[in-house]
Amino acid sequence: MKKIAVLTGAGISAESGLKTFRDTDGLWEGHNVYEVASPEGWYKNKTLVLDFYNQRRKQLLDVHPNEAHLALVLLEQQFEVTIITQNVDDLHERAGSSHIIHLHGELLKSRSSIDENLVYECKTDINLGDLCDKKTQLRPHIVWFGEMVPMLEKAIHITSQADILIIVGTSMQVYPAANIIMYAGSNIPKYFIDPKPAIQENNFRNLTILAEKASVGVPQIVKQLIG
Numbered sequence: 001m002k003k004i005a006v007l008t009g010a011g012i013s014a015e016s017g018l019k020t021f022r023d024t025d026g027l028w029e030g031h032n033v034y035e036v037a038s039p040e041g042w043y044k045n046k047t048l049v050l051d052f053y054n055q056r057r058k059q060l061l062d063v064h065p066n067e068a069h070l071a072l073v074l075l076e077q078q079f080e081v082t083i084i085t086q087n088v089d090d091l092h093e094r095a096g097s098s099h100i101i102h103l104h105g106e107l108l109k110s111r112s113s114i115d116e117n118l119v120y121e122c123k124t125d126i127n128l129g130d131l132c133d134k135k136t137q138l139r140p141h142i143v144w145f146g147e148m149v150p151m152l153e154k155a156i157h158i159t160s161q162a163d164i165l166i167i168v169g170t171s172m173q174v175y176p177a178a179n180i181i182m183y184a185g186s187n188i189p190k191y192f193i194d195p196k197p198a199i200q201e202n203n204f205r206n207l208t209i210l211a212e213k214a215s216v217g218v219p220q221i222v223k224q225l226i227g
Contacts, residue, residue, distance in 0.1 A: 001080045004225075005162035006072060007180055008085045008092070011169020011194055012214040016063045016091055019056075038145045046137065047128055053140040054125040057107050060089050061123065068168065068214035069095035071222040078226050079164070084155045084180065086170060088142055101151050101158065109141035116150070152176055159183045165190045166221060169214045172198040193217035 010018075035041045036052040073096040075081045083092050083100045088107040092100050112118035112132035119141055120132070130138045143149055159165065165184040171194075172178045181204060184190060190207045192199060193214060201207045210217040 001078075002163040003158075003161055004075055004079045004081045004164045004166060005159045005184070006075075006081060006083045006166045006168065007159075007170065008083060008087060008168045008214075009170025010087060012066075012068050012218075013087045013089050013091055014169070015066045015068065015213060015215050016089075018059065018063055018089060034145060037142070039147065042139065042144070046139075049140070050126050050128060053107065053142065057123070057125070060107055063091070065091045065095035066215050068218035069097070071219040073097050074222050074226060082158045082162075084158065101155050103143070103149055103151050103155060105140070105142040107140070107142070110138040111141040113137045113139050149176060155180060156183045160185070163188055164225070166218075167192045167194075168218055169194055191221050193221065 031048075031052065035045070036049050042049050069091050072081065072083065072092070076098060081097065081099065083097050084103060085092060085100060086103050088102065088105050090106065090108055108121065108123055110120050110122040110126050110130075112134055113136045115132070115134055118132050118134065120138070122138075122141070126138050126140065128137070132138050159180050160183045162184060165181065165188060167181065167190070170178070172181075181190065186205045188206060190204055191210065192207060193210045193212060194217075195211060195213045197209050197211055199207075199209070201209050210220065212220070
Protein backbone atom coordinates (compact mmCIF):
# COMPACT_ATOMS: atom_id res chain seq x y z
CA MET A 1 0.00 0.00 0.00
CA LYS A 2 1.41 3.38 -1.00
CA LYS A 3 2.13 5.95 1.70
CA ILE A 4 0.82 9.51 1.73
CA ALA A 5 2.16 12.22 4.05
CA VAL A 6 -0.15 15.22 4.51
CA LEU A 7 1.17 18.44 6.07
CA THR A 8 -1.64 20.73 7.22
CA GLY A 9 -1.52 24.29 8.50
CA ALA A 10 -3.82 26.99 9.83
CA GLY A 11 -5.72 27.40 6.56
CA ILE A 12 -7.52 24.09 6.88
CA SER A 13 -8.74 24.91 10.40
CA ALA A 14 -9.64 28.51 9.57
CA GLU A 15 -12.38 27.22 7.29
CA SER A 16 -13.99 25.58 10.32
CA GLY A 17 -14.09 28.98 12.01
CA LEU A 18 -10.91 28.87 14.08
CA LYS A 19 -8.88 32.04 14.27
CA THR A 20 -5.21 31.80 13.39
CA PHE A 21 -2.11 33.35 14.92
CA ARG A 22 -0.94 34.88 11.68
CA ASP A 23 -3.52 37.56 10.97
CA THR A 24 -2.41 40.52 8.88
CA ASP A 25 -1.68 42.65 11.95
CA GLY A 26 0.32 39.90 13.66
CA LEU A 27 -2.00 40.04 16.67
CA TRP A 28 -4.43 37.55 18.16
CA GLU A 29 -7.24 39.13 20.18
CA GLY A 30 -5.02 42.15 20.78
CA HIS A 31 -1.96 40.21 21.92
CA ASN A 32 1.41 39.91 20.27
CA VAL A 33 1.88 36.17 19.74
CA TYR A 34 5.09 36.17 21.78
CA GLU A 35 3.13 37.37 24.83
CA VAL A 36 0.99 34.23 24.74
CA ALA A 37 3.07 31.70 22.79
CA SER A 38 6.58 31.81 24.21
CA PRO A 39 8.30 30.66 27.43
CA GLU A 40 9.08 34.31 28.17
CA GLY A 41 5.42 35.25 27.90
CA TRP A 42 4.50 32.36 30.22
CA TYR A 43 6.94 33.37 32.96
CA LYS A 44 5.93 37.02 32.64
CA ASN A 45 2.17 36.53 32.92
CA LYS A 46 0.84 33.00 33.46
CA THR A 47 -2.73 34.23 33.99
CA LEU A 48 -2.79 35.95 30.61
CA VAL A 49 -1.43 32.86 28.83
CA LEU A 50 -3.85 30.50 30.54
CA ASP A 51 -6.81 32.74 29.71
CA PHE A 52 -5.69 32.96 26.07
CA TYR A 53 -5.67 29.18 25.65
CA ASN A 54 -8.82 28.72 27.73
CA GLN A 55 -10.63 30.95 25.21
CA ARG A 56 -9.18 29.05 22.25
CA ARG A 57 -10.20 25.73 23.83
CA LYS A 58 -13.80 26.89 24.27
CA GLN A 59 -13.88 28.04 20.65
CA LEU A 60 -12.53 24.71 19.45
CA LEU A 61 -15.32 22.81 21.16
CA ASP A 62 -17.88 24.86 19.19
CA VAL A 63 -16.55 24.14 15.68
CA HIS A 64 -16.54 21.07 13.45
CA PRO A 65 -14.36 19.43 10.78
CA ASN A 66 -14.91 20.77 7.27
CA GLU A 67 -14.90 19.20 3.80
CA ALA A 68 -11.09 19.19 3.66
CA HIS A 69 -10.72 17.24 6.91
CA LEU A 70 -13.38 14.77 5.80
CA ALA A 71 -11.88 14.29 2.35
CA LEU A 72 -8.48 13.35 3.80
CA VAL A 73 -10.15 10.48 5.67
CA LEU A 74 -11.24 8.95 2.35
CA LEU A 75 -7.61 8.49 1.33
CA GLU A 76 -7.26 5.79 4.00
CA GLN A 77 -9.41 3.50 1.83
CA GLN A 78 -6.52 3.05 -0.59
CA PHE A 79 -3.40 4.50 1.05
CA GLU A 80 -1.43 4.47 4.29
CA VAL A 81 -1.99 8.08 5.36
CA THR A 82 -0.21 10.09 8.04
CA ILE A 83 -1.39 13.61 8.85
CA ILE A 84 1.41 15.89 10.02
CA THR A 85 -0.31 18.98 11.37
CA GLN A 86 0.95 22.32 12.60
CA ASN A 87 -2.48 22.87 14.15
CA VAL A 88 -3.23 22.30 17.82
CA ASP A 89 -6.91 21.44 17.33
CA ASP A 90 -8.45 17.96 17.15
CA LEU A 91 -10.41 18.42 13.91
CA HIS A 92 -8.47 15.72 12.06
CA GLU A 93 -9.24 13.27 14.87
CA ARG A 94 -12.92 14.19 14.90
CA ALA A 95 -13.11 13.83 11.12
CA GLY A 96 -11.85 10.26 11.46
CA SER A 97 -8.20 10.29 10.37
CA SER A 98 -6.30 7.45 12.05
CA HIS A 99 -2.66 8.57 12.14
CA ILE A 100 -1.92 12.15 13.22
CA ILE A 101 1.32 13.80 14.30
CA HIS A 102 0.86 17.12 16.14
CA LEU A 103 4.02 19.14 15.60
CA HIS A 104 2.97 22.05 17.79
CA GLY A 105 1.10 20.25 20.56
CA GLU A 106 -2.57 19.78 21.36
CA LEU A 107 -5.00 22.31 22.75
CA LEU A 108 -7.13 19.65 24.45
CA LYS A 109 -4.21 18.54 26.63
CA SER A 110 -2.29 20.08 29.51
CA ARG A 111 1.11 19.21 30.85
CA SER A 112 3.48 19.75 33.74
CA SER A 113 5.60 22.90 33.75
CA ILE A 114 8.69 20.89 34.72
CA ASP A 115 8.16 17.48 33.10
CA GLU A 116 7.00 17.48 29.48
CA ASN A 117 6.19 13.77 29.73
CA LEU A 118 3.41 14.44 32.27
CA VAL A 119 0.52 15.09 29.88
CA TYR A 120 -3.19 15.10 30.71
CA GLU A 121 -6.44 15.21 28.75
CA CYS A 122 -7.99 18.66 29.13
CA LYS A 123 -11.34 19.89 27.83
CA THR A 124 -11.95 22.50 30.53
CA ASP A 125 -10.11 25.62 31.69
CA ILE A 126 -6.60 25.46 33.13
CA ASN A 127 -6.40 27.85 36.06
CA LEU A 128 -3.58 29.29 38.12
CA GLY A 129 -3.10 26.81 40.97
CA ASP A 130 -3.97 23.71 38.93
CA LEU A 131 -1.08 21.33 39.56
CA CYS A 132 0.43 18.27 37.94
CA ASP A 133 1.36 15.10 39.85
CA LYS A 134 4.71 16.71 40.71
CA LYS A 135 2.88 19.62 42.36
CA THR A 136 3.83 22.27 39.82
CA GLN A 137 1.61 24.50 37.70
CA LEU A 138 -0.10 22.93 34.68
CA ARG A 139 0.47 24.66 31.34
CA PRO A 140 -1.05 24.19 27.89
CA HIS A 141 0.43 21.24 25.97
CA ILE A 142 1.61 23.58 23.22
CA VAL A 143 5.02 23.95 21.58
CA TRP A 144 5.75 27.66 21.93
CA PHE A 145 8.09 29.80 19.86
CA GLY A 146 11.64 29.05 20.92
CA GLU A 147 10.88 25.53 22.22
CA MET A 148 12.01 22.25 20.72
CA VAL A 149 9.58 20.44 18.40
CA PRO A 150 9.70 16.88 19.80
CA MET A 151 7.70 15.27 16.98
CA LEU A 152 9.79 16.80 14.20
CA GLU A 153 12.12 13.85 13.65
CA LYS A 154 9.17 11.47 13.35
CA ALA A 155 7.51 13.82 10.85
CA ILE A 156 10.69 14.01 8.79
CA HIS A 157 10.99 10.22 8.74
CA ILE A 158 7.36 9.82 7.62
CA THR A 159 7.86 12.39 4.86
CA SER A 160 11.08 10.79 3.64
CA GLN A 161 9.27 7.44 3.27
CA ALA A 162 6.17 8.84 1.54
CA ASP A 163 5.14 8.01 -2.02
CA ILE A 164 3.00 11.17 -2.23
CA LEU A 165 3.14 14.47 -0.31
CA ILE A 166 0.14 16.79 0.13
CA ILE A 167 0.54 20.22 1.77
CA VAL A 168 -2.60 22.10 2.76
CA GLY A 169 -3.26 25.59 4.09
CA THR A 170 0.16 26.60 5.34
CA SER A 171 2.17 29.76 4.75
CA MET A 172 5.39 27.75 4.48
CA GLN A 173 6.88 30.39 6.79
CA VAL A 174 6.71 28.62 10.16
CA TYR A 175 9.94 26.78 10.74
CA PRO A 176 11.01 24.08 11.19
CA ALA A 177 7.75 22.67 9.75
CA ALA A 178 8.22 24.61 6.51
CA ASN A 179 11.37 22.58 5.83
CA ILE A 180 9.55 19.24 5.80
CA ILE A 181 9.00 19.37 2.03
CA MET A 182 12.80 19.25 1.64
CA TYR A 183 12.79 15.67 2.97
CA ALA A 184 10.30 14.35 0.43
CA GLY A 185 11.72 12.25 -2.40
CA SER A 186 12.51 14.37 -5.44
CA ASN A 187 10.59 12.01 -7.75
CA ILE A 188 7.36 11.68 -5.77
CA PRO A 189 4.20 13.67 -6.63
CA LYS A 190 3.75 16.74 -4.42
CA TYR A 191 0.58 18.81 -4.11
CA PHE A 192 0.33 22.25 -2.52
CA ILE A 193 -3.16 23.57 -1.80
CA ASP A 194 -3.56 27.18 -0.65
CA PRO A 195 -5.54 30.17 -1.99
CA LYS A 196 -2.37 32.30 -1.91
CA PRO A 197 0.47 29.87 -2.63
CA ALA A 198 3.77 30.89 -1.07
CA ILE A 199 5.78 28.72 -3.47
CA GLN A 200 5.81 28.11 -7.22
CA GLU A 201 5.67 24.85 -9.15
CA ASN A 202 9.23 25.30 -10.39
CA ASN A 203 10.52 25.50 -6.80
CA PHE A 204 10.31 21.71 -6.41
CA ARG A 205 10.33 18.76 -8.75
CA ASN A 206 6.94 17.12 -9.46
CA LEU A 207 5.04 19.87 -7.62
CA THR A 208 1.42 20.69 -8.51
CA ILE A 209 -0.15 23.81 -7.02
CA LEU A 210 -3.88 24.32 -6.52
CA ALA A 211 -4.62 27.96 -5.67
CA GLU A 212 -7.81 27.01 -3.83
CA LYS A 213 -9.02 27.04 -0.27
CA ALA A 214 -8.65 23.72 1.52
CA SER A 215 -12.34 22.75 1.36
CA VAL A 216 -12.21 22.99 -2.45
CA GLY A 217 -8.68 21.84 -3.28
CA VAL A 218 -8.40 18.84 -0.98
CA PRO A 219 -11.52 17.04 -2.30
CA GLN A 220 -10.25 17.63 -5.84
CA ILE A 221 -6.89 16.01 -5.14
CA VAL A 222 -8.47 13.15 -3.16
CA LYS A 223 -10.87 12.40 -6.00
CA GLN A 224 -7.97 12.36 -8.43
CA LEU A 225 -5.89 10.02 -6.25
CA ILE A 226 -8.56 7.48 -5.38
CA GLY A 227 -10.05 7.49 -8.90
